[in-house]
Amino acid sequence: MIRLGALMLATLAGLFLALSIWGDGNPRAERRPAADPQPAAQDPGTAPVPVPEQPTPVVVQAEDQTPQQVQRFPGPALRPSPEYGDRTPAPAPAAGDGPVLYVTGDRVNVRAGPSTGDRVVTSLRRGAAVAALEPTGAEWVNIRDAEGRSGYVASRFLSATAP
Template identity: 50%
Template sequence: MIRLGLLILATLAGLVVVLWQLGDGAAPDRVPAAAPTASAPATPQPPEPAAPLASEAPSGIVPAARQTPEQAPRFPGPPLEPSPEFAAGTPAPDLPPGAAGATLYVTADRVNMRSGPGTGNPVVTGLDGGTAVEALGPPDAEWVQIRTPSGQEGFVSGQFLSTQAP
């Protein structure tokens, strides 16, 4: 055990000697102090300004703009078109004349507007009593397709709609 410790100590000492000989012998953070002169008091000298940076990159460096290729979409696809359900307010062609556009009013305190006819469809939003809506289908059906003043479309049970304002 003692021999192993001595071997490690000798190796470390050899490394220190080699590094001392290869280096300049002074620690990098120590700067030799100038000897003060006895005849004149020491006045602090302003530091020299650093050399200005070169405006051009050194010849071996490639600018980043030339390294990165411009990104282009690989598959742009066809131009987008609006969905048929959001057409410019035109009623569906299979509706009877005069059915679309009738103003109906919600008669209950709060009614669920659903995405399709029937309670099995998800709720789109809730409508408060007295809300005026536009009928997009026959207003006397069991489930009436409507459009709210904000433009949302859905279905409400016909028993909660009336042509009479509350």
């Protein structure tokens, strides 16, 4: 263990010595160009040596540097999804269809038949008014919504009073 420590110490000392001899000093120091050179003292009979002028950097405006943003994939205008697009309740179904019932679940599926195994026709949000096409005493009620779509909804999600 002592040999390992001595070897590490000798390696670090050698590295330090090599860098101090052949290194360029502090690599993090800011490197600045030398100040304007002073002309050497000249003899009174000689012409002065002209000092070359440094070119002034060109300033480019930000508007010229930033490329114009182009919509790459133009398409139709965006529309809100049906469940969030219109927060106003749907109009009540036409009179004469049957008693008006209201959906009490947050989102209730309207199915093609009176079973959860039947396909979903649409879904209704809480408070949507529907017309019952058949008696409301069964487990499933045949309904028609305000847009004219008909299907079956479980009676536990329907109420005669608006939520």
